[in-house]
Amino acid sequence: xxxxxxxxxxxxxxxxxxxxxxxxxxxxxxxxxxxxxxxxxxxxxxxxxxxxxxxxxxxxxxxxxxxxxxxxxxxxxxxxxxxxxxxxxxxxxxxxxxxxxxxxxxxxxxxxxxxxxxxxxxxxxxxxxxxxxxxxxxxxxxxxxxxxxxxxxxxxxxxxxxxxxxxxxxxxxxxxxxxxxxxxxxxxxxxxxxxxxxxxxxxxxxxxxxxxxxxxxxxxxx
Amino acid sequence: xxxxxxxxxxxxxxxxxxxxxxxxxxxxxxxxxxxxxxxxxxxxxxxxxxxxxxxxxxxxxxxxxxxxxxxxxxxxxxxxxxxxxxxxxxxxxxxxxxxxxxxxxxxxxxxxxxxxxxxxxxxxxxxxxxxxxxxxxxxxxxxxxxxxxxxxxxxxxxxxxxxxxxxxxxxxxxxxxxxxxxxxxxxxxxxxxxxxxxxxxxxxxxxxxxxxxxxxxxxxxxxxxxxxxxxxxxxxxxxxxxxxxxxxxxxxxxxxxxxxxxxxxxxxxxxxxxxxxxxxxxxxxxxxxxxxxxxxxxxxxxxxxxxxxxxxxxxxxxxxxxxxxxxxxxxxxxxxxxxxxxxxxxxxxxxxxxxxxxxxxxxxxxxxxxxxxxxxxxxxxxxxxxxxxxxxxxxxxxxxxxxxxxxxxxxxxxxxxxxxxxxxxxxxxxxxxxxxxxxxxxxxxxxxxxxxxxxxxxxxxxxxxxxxxxxxxxxxxx
Numbered sequence: 185x186x187x188x189x190x191x192x193x194x195x196x197x198x199x200x201x202x203x204x205x206x207x208x209x210x211x212x213x214x215x216x217x218x219x220x221x222x223x224x225x226x227x228x229x230x231x232x233x234x235x236x237x238x239x240x241x242x243x244x245x246x247x248x249x250x251x252x253x254x255x256x257x258x259x260x261x262x263x264x265x266x267x268x269x270x271x272x273x274x275x276x277x278x279x280x281x282x283x284x285x286x287x288x289x290x291x292x293x294x295x296x297x298x299x300x301x302x303x304x305x306x307x308x309x310x311x312x313x314x315x316x317x318x319x320x321x322x323x324x325x326x327x328x329x330x331x332x333x334x335x336x337x338x339x340x341x342x343x344x345x346x347x348x349x350x351x352x353x354x355x356x357x358x359x360x361x362x363x364x365x366x367x368x369x370x371x372x373x374x375x376x377x378x379x380x381x382x383x384x385x386x387x388x389x390x391x392x393x394x395x396x397x398x399x400x401x402x403x404x405x406x
Numbered sequence: 407x408x409x410x411x412x413x414x415x416x417x418x419x420x421x422x423x424x425x426x427x428x429x430x431x432x433x434x435x436x437x438x439x440x441x442x443x444x445x446x447x448x449x450x451x452x453x454x455x456x457x458x459x460x461x462x463x464x465x466x467x468x469x470x471x472x473x474x475x476x477x478x479x480x481x482x483x484x485x486x487x488x489x490x491x492x493x494x495x496x497x498x499x500x501x502x503x504x505x506x507x508x509x510x511x512x513x514x515x516x517x518x519x520x521x522x523x524x525x526x527x528x529x530x531x532x533x534x535x536x537x538x539x540x541x542x543x544x545x546x547x548x549x550x551x552x553x554x555x556x557x558x559x560x561x562x563x564x565x566x567x568x569x570x571x572x573x574x575x576x577x578x579x580x581x582x583x584x585x586x587x588x589x590x591x592x593x594x595x596x597x598x599x600x601x602x603x604x605x606x607x608x609x610x611x612x613x614x615x616x617x618x619x620x621x622x623x624x625x626x627x628x629x630x631x632x633x634x635x636x637x638x639x640x641x642x643x644x645x646x647x648x649x650x651x652x653x654x655x656x657x658x659x660x661x662x663x664x665x666x667x668x669x670x671x672x673x674x675x676x677x678x679x680x681x682x683x684x685x686x687x688x689x690x691x692x693x694x695x696x697x698x699x700x701x702x703x704x705x706x707x708x709x710x711x712x713x714x715x716x717x718x719x720x721x722x723x724x725x726x727x728x729x730x731x732x733x734x735x736x737x738x739x740x741x742x743x744x745x746x747x748x749x750x751x752x753x754x755x756x757x758x759x760x761x762x763x764x765x766x767x768x769x770x771x772x773x774x775x776x777x778x779x780x781x782x783x784x785x786x787x788x789x790x791x792x793x794x795x796x797x798x799x800x801x802x803x804x805x806x807x808x809x810x811x812x813x814x815x816x817x818x819x820x821x822x823x824x825x826x827x828x829x830x831x832x833x834x835x836x837x838x839x840x841x842x843x844x845x846x847x848x849x850x851x852x853x854x855x856x857x858x859x860x861x862x863x864x865x866x867x868x869x870x871x872x873x874x875x876x877x878x879x880x881x882x883x884x
Contacts, residue, residue: 229881238877239878262740265741265743267743271741278738293408295743351881
């Protein structure tokens with residue numbers, strides 16, 4: 185269960201204070217596929233940063249399972265991010281100097297998974313997201329956008345996280361590929377019983393998720 | 407893939423940039439190594455020069471100049487006082503004179519004392535010295551005299567009166583035949599060189615004339631020194647009597663019982679002789695001589711520091727640029743569980759890889775350039791050094807390295823001002839520019855140490871930048 189209570193995030197911008205997230209509270213049961221929609225600047229990405237422990241809230245709490253993320257120290261957060269959260273970004277954000285296989289193995293290396301085990305799992309995950317064996321040893325620059333996003337999804341699943349956070353995962357893809365990626369996430373959510381929260385502009389995609397949250401000016405309106 | 411192999415691979419991500427950086431770093435590290443080699447070589451040379459100095463003090467009459475030739479010689483009685491000073495183990499006293507050969511045109515040479523008998527007397531000996539009009543070792547007569555050649559000129563013969571006849575020009579002579587003479591006995595006995603004996607068809611027991619007296623050859627010695635070959639060695643009292651220079655001594659060398667007492671005895675000798683004498687210890691000579699080496703060492707040290715700092719700045723700027731370029735990537739790695747230490751380690755390995763690659767090129771530059779650069783620095787520094795001596799005859803002796811032979815101990819030396827110069831310098835001092843730059847394991851390790859230092863210094867700022875990259879950076883759209 186993901187439980188968010190009174191989450192607020194304020195930024196200092198020059199002399200003024202910007203409230204990017206204001207008193208947000210919601211909960212998502214395990215294995216649910218949720219979406220967050222809203223216009224640009226509504227605070228979607230800020231909310232995702234806070235949920236993924238990439239940023240610290242000004243106030244409020246985020247509880248994942250039994251862990252209150254907002255009370256964790258920096259070292260705990262590094263470990264938490266590596267083991268409990270999987271990220272999928274709009275720009276894929278793969279490490280360009282590593283092959284597809286090495287990119288998927290990287291979070292497992294940080295989690296100190298033994299090399300043979302991480303190699304085996306990375307290959308299995310890449311096969312699961314539909315990457316051909318000959319594509320596994322290619323660097324991101326030699327993969328299409330859809331293939332890179334598949335690698336990113338495999339990387340997000342590497343440490344069997346409780347929560348996958350996807351920021352506009354289909355934003356840079358054509359509609360057909362975007363649909364394939366979305367379906368892939370949906371399928372994995374069911375299969376792995378992983379909670380997935382997707383930030384999207386696409387209301388059609390949002391309509392297919394189990395639950396949709398709408399943000400306006402940093403406030404949860406739906 | 408571990409952080410080390412990732413760091414190494416990252417160093418070669420952009421081959422053009424990596425090549426450029428490695429070449430620039432190679433030049434920087436090469437310059438560092440070259441300067442390190444030069445510094446070590448000069449340090450060793452200074453150490454050698456200082457360790458080779460003798461425990462001797464050279465005493466010569468003060469204030470020789472062509473216009474003041476009289477009444478400034480040292481006397482036996484003055485030197486007797488020196489001999490009685492504490493820690494003085496012996497004093498070698500010498501009187502230098504010369505005789506022109508019979509029938510030779512002779513320029514006027516100055517000498518000590520009021521009488522000038524040697525200018526009016528001649529010797530039956532002929533000098534074994536061969537004059538060469540243009541080659542190294544040719545003689546010049548300067549100091550206001552007529553430098554044109556004399557129509558019937560043959561070199562004069564040097565006469566050395568000494569209380570230590572076993573030593574000529576600071577070199578121990580070896581008797582080939584005959585017997586040694588006593589330095590204190592006033593007898594008309596002489597030692598001559600093998601070359602002089604051959605030139606004049608003399609053997610032990612033969613006689614020749616000088617100072618209107620007949621002298622007997624007591625022994626024949628061998629010597630490689632041209633000036634020693636042209637020197638007739640007599641006892642000090644004999645030459646003083648024959649040349650009419652009673653009690654006159656032109657130079658002396660006091661030997662001190664220990665190097666530790668050299669400085670205090672030098673002061674005591676100066677105090678004893680006052681303004682009558684120029685007193686120079688071997689230590690003073692060595693210090694004076696190594697001055698140019700010290701300046702080379704300073705230049706090398708500052709160049710070394712400059713090159714290391716330049717290398718560190720190059721790496722620092724490169725790594726700052728790289729971190730800025732990869733800020734998003736760093737954010738991604740932090741987002742998926744990478745710690746600051748791990749990411750910094752990767753960048754450190756990348757920086758080290760560049761530095762070590764640069765060090766390999768730098769090492770080649772250091773190996774090839776170390777010796778020539780060291781020699782160039784030392785030669786440039788020492789060629790400007792001109793040592794000026796004043797000696798018997800009231801002439802100034804300017805001793806300079808002759809062009810084209812500056813790298814060996816036995817290099818040609820151009821001597822201006824007269825014959826039979828008596829100056830004492832150790833071999834190490836004379837071979838100042840005979841410097842050997844060697845790259846040993848120590849220097850190699852220092853070179854790699856410098857590369858590591860450059861990498862560590864250069865990546866320090868980037869490490870700080872990495873620590874400040876927030877993982878939320880990854881959420882910002884490009």
